[in-house]
Amino acid sequence: MEFVIPLLALIGVIVVATVLNKKFPRVPLALFQILLGAMVSWLPFIPLTLEFEPEVFMVCLIAPLLFSDARVTSRKELWVYRKPILFMALGLVLITVIGLGYAIHMLIPSMPLAAAFALAAVLSPTDAVAVKSITQGLPLPSSLMPILEGESLLNDAAGIVSFKVALAVVLSGVFSVQAATFNFLIVSIGGILAGLICGFLFVKLRLSLRQNGFEEVNSLVAIQFITPFVIFIIAEELAVSGILAVVAAGIIHGIERDRLQQTSTKIQITSSTTWSVLSYLFNGFVFVLLGFLLPEVVHGLLMSQEISIMVVLGFTLLISVGLFLIRYIWVYVLHRNFAAIEGHETHGEADNVSRGRYAFLTATCGIHGTITLATAMSIPYALSNGTMFPYRNTILFISAGVILLSLIFATVVLPLALRHAAHHVKDEKSLLSIQEATQLILQRTIQLLHAESDQGHKRATFRVIRELEEQRRMMEEGKASRLSSSVLRKLQEIAREAEMKKLTEMIEQGEVSSQLMMHYPVISEPQELYTVRSNLRRIWFGYKMYWMKKKLKKLSSAQLPPKIASRTKKMTEFVEELHRVKGGLRQAAIQAIQQHMTPDNRYEAMFMIQYYARLQQATLSEEEEANFMEKVSEVRLLSIQLKRDLVQKLEESEQITPATRLKLLQNMNYEEMLLLDPA
Template sequence: MHIVLLALALILVAAGSGILARFVPRIPLPILQIAIGALLAWLETPLDISLEPETFMLLFVPPLLFADAWQFPQRELTSLRHPIIALAVGLVLFTVVCAGFLIHWLLPNLPLAVCFALAAILSPTDAVAVSAISGQLGIPPRLMHILEGESLMNDASALVSLKFAVAAAMTGAFSFGQVSLQFALITFVGISVGIALAFLFSTIRRKLIDRRGTESSTEILLVMLTIPFAAYLIAEHFEGSGIMAAVSAGLTINRTELKRYAQTRTRMQMNHFWEILTFLLNAMVFLLLGLQLPDIIGGAIEVSLNNVRSFSLPELAFYVVVISLALMLLRLFWIMGAVYLSRLSSRRRRSAHVPLSSRIMAIGTVAGIRGTITLAAALSLPLTLPGGGAFPGRELVIFLATGVILFTLLLGSVVLPLLLRRMEQPDDSWRDEEARSARHAASLAAIEAIESWYSDAQKRHDTELERSVLTETSARMIGYYRNLITINDKRSSSERHEYDQRFSREMRLAAIRAERREYYRLRSTHQIDDHTLRRLVRELDLVEMALAPGTR
């Protein structure tokens, strides 16, 4: 009962933080949630949750990575694969090595393996936090896709690196050759498990539809919810990477869904469900951090490395700032090196080189904000060594990770808007042209389908009345789609057509809202029942979603 009440209280606080964030938009949501958690801890509320590291990793990381992979645009992942891989794999390894040695230089009494573990923990970035901070100013779409792809992929590579660093800290042994082979093996096993489960899910979905003849959205959604956890557990059982399994499962399901275009209700429910779940999990991670913040600070101050000495709070803050700035410098050096190599490659191939301004490189550097995965990884560190002793410097590592998260969030919330405010936004008209072209092709396909259906229907209906109604109906429908083609055709588009499109949408929205008000009035006067009301309102909701600004 106690656990249930705690979970309900956390959900309520998470929802409240989201509502409060709308009234203080200048404060990044993660910082606000950490502050709320710390305040609740300071007030000594009964929200005291202690999770085992393995439980924490299983509960939060797989579903968050799976959701990111499932929602990531496939075309951008393919077209931007080179910069994404360079940042997600190359920069992670570069950061683990360089930052690991730097941390060991700053804290010589902290074992080198633990320093590498902390560097791996600090490697993943959080594109969601970047998007929240940039707000209405907006980061250029190409750069944002690169940051999102990096955030998705570097979570997996960083957590795999963390696994090896923790193993070295636990056993005291490390072999580069053996680690390289093991890295490839566990990555292969993880990806294989994720792909296999994704195809199994696709098969189950198809069988449910074939068996029932209709969409089985509830059952499909429940099965999908289990996939990231199942992928993680199965891959770990076979000594593979559970993180890679969750990511590959999400990417594979995203690709296989391209063939499930008829499942309207399932698609809408999945989008809404995962949006709610990812918000809730992210909020809970930062709230739990805030709740444990007093203990983390106290533990870091009291920690003693090899019985040498403890740390003062100013010393710890100094280490946080130095490590954070070092991470930003490493990121800047890597970006500058990648740009230089790309320019050399373009010259050799005599191909066009996409110029990258110093402002864009600065944005890319400051956008290396740490977030949920960094925190989840830090809290997942084991409590004890195999011999029963305490894991060396665990409280210190968690404090430093927390400090870097807060520092990068605060720095990003100040610097990113300054960099973006005077930046000239790239021409985004190609998206409108792409949508216009797609609507044109879809309208032609619709006309062809109507003509085919009309031809078949004429063979089944013999009476003069039926044939007359068929002809009128098909002519009206074809006329509707030809009108859409005219409105969306850039060559024939005019100011009059633009006004026609806008006024038609606004009139239709006004009419839909009037219909909805009337349905609720009829229900309040008991002229229709709740079942009829829900069915009628659902029809209007779907049409309004298609017409509302921002959805077209």
């Protein structure tokens, strides 16, 4: 219980911090998490000291975080901005580890050089998640965020590999430039190869299971969930970088999702939701843990007397300034490689920044966070000979201080540095109305569904896309609220008369039985109400009819008394007969509506024709229809999730008000309720 209670408390803090961040969006989520984590550490029922096994901390926290980031990183942007990303993720990390390492050793001569390098490696990774939480709504140059995200992914791996090399030197006490360089290359290249091979094998395993009929969604997602942990352990057992292996495997899994298109919609939804929750908890956990451990770090520093608290505060400030200057100078010198990117076009005033301003913004966005603290926490308490790790408490304190300073500095400086561009953008960009936001969301959802449709769900995806296109078309023409019920009912009467006339002809010609004439009006009557309902109500009606058919089918297969069985058989034959002739009846209805179309009723007539055209699709068997409707349900749920994500992005970019966001989400919740509860 000594571990469970703090764990539950930290998870609760993550949720509370998120609520506060939504209430006060200008304060970064990470700062709320750190502050609340520190407050929780003072609660009387929470133990002050927690011991972490470094290897367990690495495999349980860092591995899934980097795998998740690599999995969702855009391969296209990685390729387009590959040159500046590599300059930042590899070149800058190397300069930082060497230059800052020697500077730290000069500041603290008693700290071994290898330990100073380890501290510099700890401070080299940046955190794109923290950057996003601070810069949302701010007009950064359009190329900057993709570069920061790519840098964050790759410099995490480069920084951690450098850290492990330096850590090995501290633990062994032996240092050689040639040996360290050779070890770095072997560990790095070996980690990448191990990740690519293992990642491919895991993808192949899941695809093979699906191809052999294994469609258990939870099991397939569970295999994906354990992938980073297994790959990290395998790579470490092979004495190569588990971190680089996990990043490579994450990219392989991203390619599987984007290009192979072999994953069903249901698996995509479950996988996306699972990783979204885990990434949220893991990222939040590290910042909350930082606040939670701050009192312990300060207490440990005071008790160990490694260095004076005031002196280490001064060193923390100097190291933070040094990190900023190294980053600024690096980007300033190499600015041509950031600005002149083939295929990149500027997108307004935010992109028209000077060389010095671009370097300043990039340096300010070099926020440290999750990986920095997680790596620092993985430092062992003792060396192999049993002595304490040199300056462990000092390293932890400086790491925590640099994280806090980078967060606070960016929070204060970025809005001030970008206030002119922000005012300019706000003057040009007005808030979207709920109609405009809905139309934009529909358009983007259609594009995403087109991109994510796989072979097994192509027909179902196209059906949902047609529904969304109909909604969008109605909104574009501005007639969604001007549909005349009286005109619709008149057209319905015309269509019904045409159907009855056609049915009479078929009876007279002996194509169908006469009993169909008596029952058809009763069966077709609900369709009149159906066409004037909203899209959500039509989905509701469709699901009711679908589940009613399933219940009738189940009833017909049950053991019934002879009299009831005979009636059921007659009803089944009647339904089959109706199913056979309804195509001709609907075609007659379409022709009648077309003949009565006028400029005054054109929109209502087109609405009715589209409705009958959808019903005119090729008929399916009961089993095929059940499978098809299940796939349609999955795609509709996916479309709702895509809409929610788009609403979140619109709010983060300050294109909609909180009230508009709430109304949009309420509509989506209602739509989801209808899909999940068809009874």
